[in-house]
Amino acid sequence: MLxxxxxxxxxxxxSSTxxxxxxxxxxxxxxVDARDAESLLATPFFRQVNA
Incomplete structure (x- = not known):
C-alpha cells in the first residue's frame, strides 16, 4: 500500500508490470504491485503505509 x-x-x-x-x-x-512499488518509493512523492 502506497x-x-x-x-x-x-x-x-x-515500470515492471x-x-x-x-x-x-x-x-x-x-x-501497488511490489514490483512497481520499488521504483515509486525511490521518488519523494510516495511513502509505504500499512493497509
Missing amino acids: RYLEHSPVVIHG GRRYEFSAASPKQR
Missing part, C-alpha cells in the same frame, strides 16, 4: 504525498492528480504506469495507477489528493492511497 500513499501519494502530492496534491495534483497523476497517472503512472508501473505496466499496470496503470491513478493517484490524487482525493485518492492518495492504493495497493
